[in-house]
Amino acid sequence: MSEVEALPPGLPRMINDRYEIESLIGRGGMADVYLALDHVLSRKVAVKVLRPDTATNPMVVNRFRREAKAVAALSHPNIVAVYDTGELPATEQQHERLPFMVMEYVTGKTLKQVISQDTIDAEFAVRVARGVCEALDHSHANNVVHRDVKPANVMVTDAGHVKLMDFGIARALDNSATMTQTAAVVGTAQYFSPEQARGEQVDFRSDIYSAGCLFYELITGKPPFTGDSPVSVAYQHVGEIPPAPSEVTHDVDPIFDPVVAKVLSKERDDRFQSAGAFAAALEDALNGVEFHEDPASPSTYTLPIYGNHDSTETGFAAQSAPLTSEHPVFAANDAPVETTRHRSNRGLIVLLSLIAVVAVALASFLVIRSIQADAEKRAPVAVPDVKNLSEDDASSLLRDATFNVRVEREFSEDVDENKASRTDPSSGTQVAKDSTVTLYISEGSEQRVIPKDLANQSEAAARDALRQAGLEVGTVTREDSATIPTDWVIGTSPELGSKVKAGSEVDLILSTGKVKVPDVSDMSREDAQKALEAEDVGLKAQFVDVETDEYEEGTLFAQSPNASAEATPGDLVKISVAVPVPDETPTPTPTPSESESDSSEDSDSQSPSETTSPSPSQSRSGKLPPPANPGEGN
Structure with a gap:
C-alpha cells in the first residue's frame, strides 16, 4: 500500500486482519468513511467508522448500529450494500469502542452535487426517480422506512446507476416510527413529509412524499419549499401548496404538474400508495401520457329477493326458486295461492326498496358531509385586518382566526406607538389554518x-x-x-x-466657562469699554493713564491680560492710556553786572552759610526771591 495520510489516533491501519485503510474519502455528521482494500476478496470497499467524538453518545451509537442492521437486511442494485460490520477495540488513545461497517465502494457524485453543477433534463430526472423508487419499493417490502430521502443520500455512479444510501435514521415500520426520537428531529426539513413535520407516525408514504420533493428539485433546480429556518420550511410542508414545476421553470413540461401535485399531497391517503406507482406515472408523463386520477366511486350492492340472478352482476350467490313438475300455466287450482304469494313478495320488495333508498340517501349525506368537513378543515383562512388595534386585541383576533402569532416591532410614520401596524402575510391573504402570522407593533415615528x-x-x-x-x-x-x-x-x-x-x-x-480677551489696542476708550463689557464677553475695563512720549495722547497701547488670553467673565482688564510727559520750566541765566552786585551785596549782608536756595516753585518759574532792604538783617 502506498503512503497515505496519517490516520486519527486509535484507528488501526488494518481492521480485522482483512481491511487495509488507504485514505479518507468522506465525512458525515457522525462517522468518517475511508477507502480500504479487502485483502480476502481483493476489492476496494468503503469502511464507515463512527468518529471518537460521537462514540460517547448512546443515541448516535444506536443509530449507527440501526443503519447497519437495516441495510444488511436489504439486497438491491439501487441500494448501497453492506458487506460486514463490527467494532474496533478500545485503545490508549481512544477509550470507547468504535462501531464500523464495510460497504460497497461506489465511485461517482451525489445527486446534490449533480444538481448544483449541471442542468438536468426531464429524461434524466425520471431515470433517477425510477432508481430511487425501485430502492424504496424494496425497502418498503422489507418493512424498512428510510425517513431521510434527499439528494445528498443518492449516488449517481460513474456508470450512471442510481444508489440510495445512508439508512442511518431508517426504522422498521411500527408504532415507534415517528419524526422525533429522544427529542431529536430526524430527517431534513426541505424534504420532510407533513406528518414528519407534525411529529406523527410515519410510513412508506412519507418516503414517497420525500421522493416527490427530490424529483421536484431535479426538474426545477430548487426544493418545493425554502425558508430562513428549518421550522419555517416545516410549517410550509404542513400548510402550503407548492407552485407547479412548470410555473417555477418554464422549460418544464406541464404534463408533470398533476403527478407532482399528487405525490406532494398533504394527506397520505391522497398520495401514490407505492413508490413504483409514482415512478410509473412519471414515465407515462415522459412518454406524453397525461396523468388522470380516477375518482373513487362507492360500490353499490343489490340483495336479490328471489328468482335466478347472475352472481357476476350482484356479487352474491343468487337464491334459486324451488323446482316443480307442473307448468305454471296448467296449475289453475293454485292461482289464488300464487296471487297471494306474489302480493306478499311485492310488498316486501317495496319495503326493502324504500329501506335501500333511505340507506343510500343517508350514506350519501354522510359521505358528502364528511367531504365538506374535510374541505372546511383544509380550507385556508383570510388574515384579518388588525391595523391600529392594540397588541392584545390584534393577537386575540388573529388567534380566533386559528393562527399562531409572532410579535415583532417596527417604526411606522402613520400608526401610533403600541398599535398594530401590519401583518405578514398581509390582511386578506388566504393562509392555511394554524399557520404563523407575524404581527408588527408600531414604535411610533422613526x-x-x-x-x-x-x-x-x-x-x-x-x-x-x-x-x-x-x-x-x-x-x-x-x-x-x-x-x-x-x-x-x-x-x-x-x-x-x-x-x-x-x-x-x-x-x-x-x-468652558471662559472667554477670550478681545484686542482693544488702537480703539477709543468708548469702543474698548463696549468691546470688553459686551454680553458675550462680560469683562470689566479699567483705564490707567501712563506718561509716555511713544504714543499719541489718548492711545490705548497695552492691556492686561493680553489679547486672546482666557479670562473668567467679570474679570478686570487693565488698559494703558497714553498721556504726554509734562514739560519742566528752565532757570533764567543772570547778566554779569547783576551777578557781581548781587554777589557783593550777599557777601556784605549774609554769611555763606546763611544763603538760601530758591524754592522748587521758584526754580520752575525761573524767578528768584526779592532782595532784602538795606539795614535789615538777622
Whole structure:
C-alpha cells in the first residue's frame, strides 16, 4: 500500500486482519468513511467508522448500529450494500469502542452535487426517480422506512446507476416510527413529509412524499419549499401548496404538474400508495401520457329477493326458486295461492326498496358531509385586518382566526406607538389554518426631535433628556461662553429642535466657562469699554493713564491680560492710556553786572552759610526771591 495520510489516533491501519485503510474519502455528521482494500476478496470497499467524538453518545451509537442492521437486511442494485460490520477495540488513545461497517465502494457524485453543477433534463430526472423508487419499493417490502430521502443520500455512479444510501435514521415500520426520537428531529426539513413535520407516525408514504420533493428539485433546480429556518420550511410542508414545476421553470413540461401535485399531497391517503406507482406515472408523463386520477366511486350492492340472478352482476350467490313438475300455466287450482304469494313478495320488495333508498340517501349525506368537513378543515383562512388595534386585541383576533402569532416591532410614520401596524402575510391573504402570522407593533415615528430645552442644562441632564428621546450621545466638544456656566450645554450638532432618526447620535457642545480677551489696542476708550463689557464677553475695563512720549495722547497701547488670553467673565482688564510727559520750566541765566552786585551785596549782608536756595516753585518759574532792604538783617 502506498503512503497515505496519517490516520486519527486509535484507528488501526488494518481492521480485522482483512481491511487495509488507504485514505479518507468522506465525512458525515457522525462517522468518517475511508477507502480500504479487502485483502480476502481483493476489492476496494468503503469502511464507515463512527468518529471518537460521537462514540460517547448512546443515541448516535444506536443509530449507527440501526443503519447497519437495516441495510444488511436489504439486497438491491439501487441500494448501497453492506458487506460486514463490527467494532474496533478500545485503545490508549481512544477509550470507547468504535462501531464500523464495510460497504460497497461506489465511485461517482451525489445527486446534490449533480444538481448544483449541471442542468438536468426531464429524461434524466425520471431515470433517477425510477432508481430511487425501485430502492424504496424494496425497502418498503422489507418493512424498512428510510425517513431521510434527499439528494445528498443518492449516488449517481460513474456508470450512471442510481444508489440510495445512508439508512442511518431508517426504522422498521411500527408504532415507534415517528419524526422525533429522544427529542431529536430526524430527517431534513426541505424534504420532510407533513406528518414528519407534525411529529406523527410515519410510513412508506412519507418516503414517497420525500421522493416527490427530490424529483421536484431535479426538474426545477430548487426544493418545493425554502425558508430562513428549518421550522419555517416545516410549517410550509404542513400548510402550503407548492407552485407547479412548470410555473417555477418554464422549460418544464406541464404534463408533470398533476403527478407532482399528487405525490406532494398533504394527506397520505391522497398520495401514490407505492413508490413504483409514482415512478410509473412519471414515465407515462415522459412518454406524453397525461396523468388522470380516477375518482373513487362507492360500490353499490343489490340483495336479490328471489328468482335466478347472475352472481357476476350482484356479487352474491343468487337464491334459486324451488323446482316443480307442473307448468305454471296448467296449475289453475293454485292461482289464488300464487296471487297471494306474489302480493306478499311485492310488498316486501317495496319495503326493502324504500329501506335501500333511505340507506343510500343517508350514506350519501354522510359521505358528502364528511367531504365538506374535510374541505372546511383544509380550507385556508383570510388574515384579518388588525391595523391600529392594540397588541392584545390584534393577537386575540388573529388567534380566533386559528393562527399562531409572532410579535415583532417596527417604526411606522402613520400608526401610533403600541398599535398594530401590519401583518405578514398581509390582511386578506388566504393562509392555511394554524399557520404563523407575524404581527408588527408600531414604535411610533422613526423621526425624533432633539429637545430645544437642552441649552443651559448640565451635561448629565442633557444626556438623560436625549436618552428619553430615543437618541444617543455622540462626541462632546467645548466652546467659550460668557453666559453659560462651565460644563453646561451651549448647543448640539445637529441643531436643537431638528429631526433625526431614532437611535441617532447627537454631539454635545459644552461651555468652558471662559472667554477670550478681545484686542482693544488702537480703539477709543468708548469702543474698548463696549468691546470688553459686551454680553458675550462680560469683562470689566479699567483705564490707567501712563506718561509716555511713544504714543499719541489718548492711545490705548497695552492691556492686561493680553489679547486672546482666557479670562473668567467679570474679570478686570487693565488698559494703558497714553498721556504726554509734562514739560519742566528752565532757570533764567543772570547778566554779569547783576551777578557781581548781587554777589557783593550777599557777601556784605549774609554769611555763606546763611544763603538760601530758591524754592522748587521758584526754580520752575525761573524767578528768584526779592532782595532784602538795606539795614535789615538777622
